[in-house]
Each structure stands twice: as C-alpha cells, then as structure tokens.
Amino acid sequence: MNPALxxxxxxxxxxxxxxxxxxHGIYLKSQKSFxxxxxxxxxxxxxxxxxxxxxxxxxxxxxxASLKETFAPLAWFVMLLYxxxxxxxxxxxxxxxxxxxxxxxxxxxxxxxxxxxxxxEAGPGLYIHVLSLILGFASFFLASFCAILxxxxxxxxxxxxxxxxxxxxxxxxxxxxxxxxxxxxxxxxLVIGIASGLFxxxxxxxxxxxxxxxxxxxxxxxxxLHARVAGWQGRKLNTILLVASxxxxxxxxxxxxHQ
Amino acid sequence: MIRSEAINxxxxxxxxxxxxxxxxxxxxxxxxxxSPEQVTETLNALQAEAALTECALLSTCNRTxxxxxxxxxxxxxxxxxxxxxSRNDTLPPSEMDKLLYRHQGAVAINHLFSVxxxxxxxxxxxxxxxxxxxxxxxxxxxxxxxxxxxxxxxxWALRVGKRARSETDIAKGASSVSAAAVELAQKIFxxxxxxxxxxxxLGKMGKKSLKLLHKAGVNEVKIVNRxxxxxxELAEQCGGTAVPYEMLDEALxxxxxLMASTGAPHYILTKDRISKVIRxxxxxxxxxxxxxxxxxxxxxxxxxxxxxxxxxDDLQAVVDKNLARRxxxxxxxxxxxESATTDFCKDFHGRKASEAIVTLRNGFDSFRRDExxxxxxxxxxxxxxxxLLENFSRRLLNKLLHGPTTKLRQLSEGGATxxxxxxxxxxxxxxxxxxxx
Numbered sequence: 001m002n003p004a005l006x007x008x009x010x011x012x013x014x015x016x017x018x019x020x021x022x023x024h025g026i027y028l029k030s031q032k033s034f035x036x037x038x039x040x041x042x043x044x045x046x047x048x049x050x051x052x053x054x055x056x057x058x059x060x061x062x063x064x065a066s067l068k069e070t071f072a073p074l075a076w077f078v079m080l081l082y083x084x085x086x087x088x089x090x091x092x093x094x095x096x097x098x099x100x101x102x103x104x105x106x107x108x109x110x111x112x113x114x115x116x117x118x119x120x121e122a123g124p125g126l127y128i129h130v131l132s133l134i135l136g137f138a139s140f141f142l143a144s145f146c147a148i149l150x151x152x153x154x155x156x157x158x159x160x161x162x163x164x165x166x167x168x169x170x171x172x173x174x175x176x177x178x179x180x181x182x183x184x185x186x187x188x189x190l191v192i193g194i195a196s197g198l199f200x201x202x203x204x205x206x207x208x209x210x211x212x213x214x215x216x217x218x219x220x221x222x223x224x225l226h227a228r229v230a231g232w233q234g235r236k237l238n239t240i241l242l243v244a245s246x247x248x249x250x251x252x253x254x255x256x257x258h259q
Numbered sequence: 260m261i262r263s264e265a266i267n268x269x270x271x272x273x274x275x276x277x278x279x280x281x282x283x284x285x286x287x288x289x290x291x292x293x294s295p296e297q298v299t300e301t302l303n304a305l306q307a308e309a310a311l312t313e314c315a316l317l318s319t320c321n322r323t324x325x326x327x328x329x330x331x332x333x334x335x336x337x338x339x340x341x342x343x344x345s346r347n348d349t350l351p352p353s354e355m356d357k358l359l360y361r362h363q364g365a366v367a368i369n370h371l372f373s374v375x376x377x378x379x380x381x382x383x384x385x386x387x388x389x390x391x392x393x394x395x396x397x398x399x400x401x402x403x404x405x406x407x408x409x410x411x412x413x414x415w416a417l418r419v420g421k422r423a424r425s426e427t428d429i430a431k432g433a434s435s436v437s438a439a440a441v442e443l444a445q446k447i448f449x450x451x452x453x454x455x456x457x458x459x460x461l462g463k464m465g466k467k468s469l470k471l472l473h474k475a476g477v478n479e480v481k482i483v484n485r486x487x488x489x490x491x492e493l494a495e496q497c498g499g500t501a502v503p504y505e506m507l508d509e510a511l512x513x514x515x516x517l518m519a520s521t522g523a524p525h526y527i528l529t530k531d532r533i534s535k536v537i538r539x540x541x542x543x544x545x546x547x548x549x550x551x552x553x554x555x556x557x558x559x560x561x562x563x564x565x566x567x568x569x570x571x572d573d574l575q576a577v578v579d580k581n582l583a584r585r586x587x588x589x590x591x592x593x594x595x596x597e598s599a600t601t602d603f604c605k606d607f608h609g610r611k612a613s614e615a616i617v618t619l620r621n622g623f624d625s626f627r628r629d630e631x632x633x634x635x636x637x638x639x640x641x642x643x644x645x646x647l648l649e650n651f652s653r654r655l656l657n658k659l660l661h662g663p664t665t666k667l668r669q670l671s672e673g674g675a676t677x678x679x680x681x682x683x684x685x686x687x688x689x690x691x692x693x694x695x696x
Contacts, residue, residue, distance in 0.1 A: 032426075153446075162576075231541045232541045233541065233542045233544070234544060
C-alpha cells in the first residue's frame with residue numbers, strides 16, 4: 001500500500017468534518033464557527049498536498065493514470081481555489097458543498113488507488129493536458145456552485161425572505177464577481193488542456209462524444225466571458241454559466257477515446 | 260439582577276446615581292442632561308468635593324449617570340452626586356427618588372457593563388453607546404477625576420461592550436428603516452463603492468437613507484424632483500447631480516439603487532416603464548426602495564427580472580426581524596455581563612491582596628536586611644558565613660510568611676475589603692495608623 005493513501009484518507013475526513021461543520025453553522029443561521037472550520041480545511045489541504053507529494057515520490061508519477069485517480073488532484077484544486085477565494089471574498093458558505101465534494105472525490109480516488117494504481121508513461125505533454133483540465137474543471141465546479149447560490153439568493157430577495165439562510169449567503173454582487181474570476185482562471189486552463197490533448201494525439205481531432213461535449217463547453221464559456229466583459233450580469237448570464245457547467249461535468253465524466 | 264453575595268465588599272468601591280429612558284420621560288431627561296461643556300464643568304466642580312475620590316459623568320439623550328468612588332461614606336458620596344445631578348432642578352426629594360436609581364458596588368459595576376453592552380439602550384445593542392461610554396471616560400480623565408478604580412472599570416466596560424457585540428448577535432442587523440435599506444443594498448451589490456444612487460423626491464426618509472449610503476461609499480448620487488431647483492439645491496448640499504424630471508428613465512439606466520420618496524398621490528414608476536429601463540441595463544440588478552406613502556412605485560415592478568423592490572413595510576419587517584434577533588441574544592449578553600462583573604470584582608480584590616502581600620513581605624524583608632547588616636559589620640563573620648546567613652534568613656522568611664500570605668489571599672477571595680486587608684497589616688505594625696482628626 002502506498003504510504004500516501006492513509007494521509008489522503010485523513011485529509012478526506014478533514015474535508016468531511018469541516019463541510020458538516022459549515023452546514024451545521026448554516027442550519028443554526030450562524031457564521032461564528034466558519035473561521036474554525038476554515039482552519040480545519042487548511043490543515044486538511046496541507047495534508048492532502050503532502051500526500052500527493054509522497055504519492056508522486058513513491059510511485060514516480062502523479063495520480064493521473066485513470067479518471068478515478070484524477071479525483072485526488074481535482075479535489076486538491078477545488079480546495080485550493082476555495083481557500084484562496086475565501087481569503088479575499090466572504091464566500092465561506094460555498095464550503096458547505098465544496099468541502100463534502102472534496103471529501104467524496106478524495107475518498108473515491110483513495111478507493112481507486114487502494115486497488116492498485118495504474119502505470120502511465122507520463123511525458124510533460126500529458127501532465128500539462130491533465131493538470132490544466134483539472135484546474136479548469138475545479139474552477140468551473142466552484143463557479144457553478146456560486147451561480148446556483150446566485151439564483152437562491154436572488155429568489156430570497158425577490159420573496160423578501162430576509163432571514164435564515166439569506167444571512168449566511170454572500171451578496172449577489174460578490175457571487176457574480178467570484179464566478180466571473182473563476183471562469184477567467186478556468187477558461188484558459190481548459191483551452192490549454194484541449195490544445196495539449198490535441199498535441200499529444202499528433203494534431204488529429206476525433207469527433208467523439210467527449211470531444212463534441214468539450215467543444216460545446218468551451219463555446220458556452222466563451223459566450224459567458226464575452227457577455228460578462230460586455231457588461232452583462234444577472235440571471236441570464238448565470239443561466240449560461242449553469243448550462244456551461246452541465247457540459248463541463250459531462251466532458252469530464254464521459255469516457256473519451258484516450259482514457 | 261445580580262448574584263451579589265460574594266461581591267458585597269465592593270459596595271464601598273463604586274457608586275452610581277442616574278436616570279434613563281426607563282425611569283424618566285424625555286421632558287424630565289432633557290432637564291437632567293449635560294452638554295459636553297457642562298460635563299467638564301461639573302467634573303471640575305466635583306473634584307473639589309471631599310466626599311468623592313473619583314468621578315465620571317455619562318450623559319446621552321437617553322441617560323444621565325454619575326459613577327464615583329466615595330472617600331469614606333457611601334451616603335455622603337450619594338448625597339453629593341444627588342446634589343450635582345439635580346443642579347438647579349426644584350423637584351421635591353420624593354419625586355427625585357422616583358426618577359433616580361442608586362446602585363453601589365457590584366450592582367453599579369453590573370449596570371455600567373449592561374450599558375456598554377447595549378442591553379440598557381432604547382434600541383437594544385445599538386453601537387453609539389460604546390463611543391459615549393468611551394467619551395465619558397476620556398472626559399473624566401481630562402478633568403483628572405479618575406483614579407485606580409475608574410481607570411480599571413471603564414476600559415473593562417468597553418471590553419465587555421466589544422465582547423458582547425463580537426460574541427453574540429446583539430448588534431447585528433439594521434435597527435432603523437434607512438439602515439435596513441442600506442443593509443439590503445449591501446446584500447444585493449456587496450461592496451457599495453462604485454454604485455450609483457438616485458433619489459426620487461425629497462422626502463425626509465430618503466435624505467436620511469442617502470446619508471447612510473454616502474457613508475457606505477456609493478459613487479454617484481442623482482437627484483430627481485418635479486421642481487428642478489429644489490433638486491439642484493439638495494445636489495449642491497450632498498455633492499450629487501440634479502437630473503430633470505423628464506430625464507428620469509434615461510438616468511435610471513445607469514442607476515443601481517433608486518430611493519423614491521415623493522409626495523405624489525399615484526405611481527410614478529410603473530411596470531411598463533421599469534421593463535423598458537431594464538432592457539437597456541444588460542441584466543444588472545436594480546434595487547428599488549419605495550419609502551413614500553402613498554407608494555411611488557407600482558408593486559408589480561418587483562416581478563421584473565433583476566429588479567428588487569422593497570417598500571416601507573418590507574423595510575420595517577426587516578427591522579422588526581433584526582430587533583427580534585437582538586432581543587433573543589439578551590440572555591447570552593446578560594451572562595457575559597454577569598461573568599465580567601464577577602471577574603472585575605475578583606481582579607480588583609486580587610490586586611488589593613497583591614498590594615497587601617507586597618507590603619507584608621517588604622516590611623519583613625527590611626527587618627531581615629537590617630539584621631544581616633548588623634552581622635556584616637562584624638569582622639569575625641567571613642564572606643562564606645555571610646552567604647550562609649543570607650540564605651538561611653531568606654528561607655526562614657519565606658517559611659514564616661507562607662502562612663500569612665496564603666491567609667491574605669484567602670481573605671481577599673472571601674471578599675475582604677482592601678481596608679480589612681490593611682487592618683490585618685496594621686496589627687503587625689507594617690502599615691502606619693492614620694491620625695484621627
């Protein structure tokens with residue numbers, strides 16, 4: 001057994017605990033415990049980082065040999081973005097979903113790696129391809145959650161339900177800003193991922209299901225960015241973001257020809 | 260109000276006399292109120308009073324309170340404060356007694372902590388009182404009216420006030436309609452910097468909200484009124500821009516927050532009108548605040564995408580919910596105040612015990628050093644023997660004083676007053692007796 005696996009499992013438990021803590025805080029309509037859970041998340045994230053380093057050192061490569069394995073670095077990117085955003089914007093509440101999601105992804109990859117890790121003849125091209133796509137998908141995941149929160153918050157404001165969860169949710173303007181910045185970070189990563197994938201395949205583009213969905217994903221994110229730069233905001237823009245997110249999830253999960 | 264059995268000995272330490280919105284109506288409170296200049300004058304006059312050693316005066320629109328440390332007799336101190344409190348008022352003593360509350364010791368300390376934490380305020384948890392307590396303390400310091408007791412008590416009260424606000428939700432949420440409007444605007448837009456505001460009509464409430472929005476950092480203020488000259492006048496005052504009434508729709512395209520407070524008897528902004536404006540806004544949220552009665556904005560405007568409409572009742576509902584949340588926190592704040600009162604009293608006694616212990620040890624140590632000096636002058640005692648004597652005497656002193664030191668601490672923890680602690684030292688001849696007059 002790779003010595004990194006218990007550490008990964010422990011960090012996953014940390015994510016689960018902190019996620020449950022944040023959810024409990026939302027249930028109690030109190031954000032007082034959020035700073036404490038942030039510390040737990042930072043500690044789990046540090047352990048996660050160390051586990052990935054140990055794994056790479058002992059196995060000779062990052063856990064990117066299969067889709068199941070890539071969930072470990074994906075969870076790492078999700079938490080990295082979440083923690084960095086939380087330092088600047090008050091979006092701790094997104095941890096109620098980001099942390100359990102990071103738990104599920106890390107636990108899933110631990111389970112996959114427990115059964116034996118795959119071998120990969122990883123060249124720099126493959127690393128760039130996989131890691132940039134993982135960064136892109138991590139950004140899209142968090143941005144889509146912000147978009148969902150935008151709709152929830154907008155609905156509460158419309159209905160004038162200004163108590164309970166309304167107080168825990170960030171302002172509409174903040175959610176809009178955060179998702180915009182996440183897409184700004186994720187979109188170039190997606191483009192680099194696609195370009196490096198094309199390069200690995202010798203410049204040949206196969207019109208498989210995954211490739212079509214990837215193209216659709218990038219088109220929707222392009223529309224989003226174009227509209228946002230042109231000054232658009234609000235529900236319509238967030239609807240485009242959610243549609244793009246659905247395609248992003250599909251393109252990540254669909255089996256591609258190069259799996 | 261307070262479990263005071265353990266802290267009765269504080270009774271001679273702090274006294275309080277005052278009235279507030281609970282004991283006196285506004286027409287009485289205004290007669291007893293002190294302007295900042297009068298506070299300074301009064302504190303200067305109180306300095307000459309023999310009955311008091313320290314004094315502070317807290318005078319706000321809802322309360323006038325004297326906190327003082329009596330010289331010897333609590334009654335004499337209270338009488339002096341009552342005299343200063345009533346000034347030129349000719350109310351009979353029985354009437355005065357109904358209006359005034361008089362507390363001493365732990366109850367007075369508890370009262371100050373309740374005041375600073377906002378529990379005793381008209382609007383529970385309001386923040387202004389913390390600044391007012393700080394100002395009262397600074398004024399007392401400037402008038403040289405503070406001493407060891409008030410120098411500890413007031414900073415302690417300020418800490419209790421801050422703790423109550425940070426550990427509970429006692430000060431959370433807007434407590435007025437205009438503040439609620441700003442709070443909602445912040446919940447829609449996040450940062451207020453760079454936001455454009457429009458004031459439609461020149462209602463009093465609108466102006467008040469505008470002031471708060473200015474404070475929150477809004478970018479541009481546009482003022483629209485049927486009478487353009489009046490709009491211009493207000494625009495000049497608040498550094499905004501007057502917009503002709505006919506240009507309302509065009510100006511609205513670039514506005515984030517609109518506050519309507521005209522005296523019009525019908526809707527000024529209809530759903531059709533707002534829908535047309537929204538088409539040019541590229542989905543940017545528009546916050547409409549209708550504080551006019553009768554209303555200026557058609558209620559169905561709130562159905563338009565990205566438009567958030569709140570009228571005066573909606574804002575009042577926000578305030579009511581906030582105040583209910585604050586009231587729900589009072590029990591938690593009360594326990595903070597209670598524990599802070601107990602801690603303050605213990606700390607105060609602890610300090611007095613420490614002072615007494617230092618006096619005790621220093622007294623005996625001077626005896627020890629005198630005796631050692633006696634040996635040092637003798638030539639027959641070598642340096643090594645001197646060192647032995649030094650160590651021996653130190654150890655002996657420590658052993659002898661261990662019992663009395665522990666007893667002094669126990670006495671202090673048991674509630675012995677500083678005077679009682681000093682009395683025990685007087686028996687040993689370590690503290691000089693005061694001459695009787």
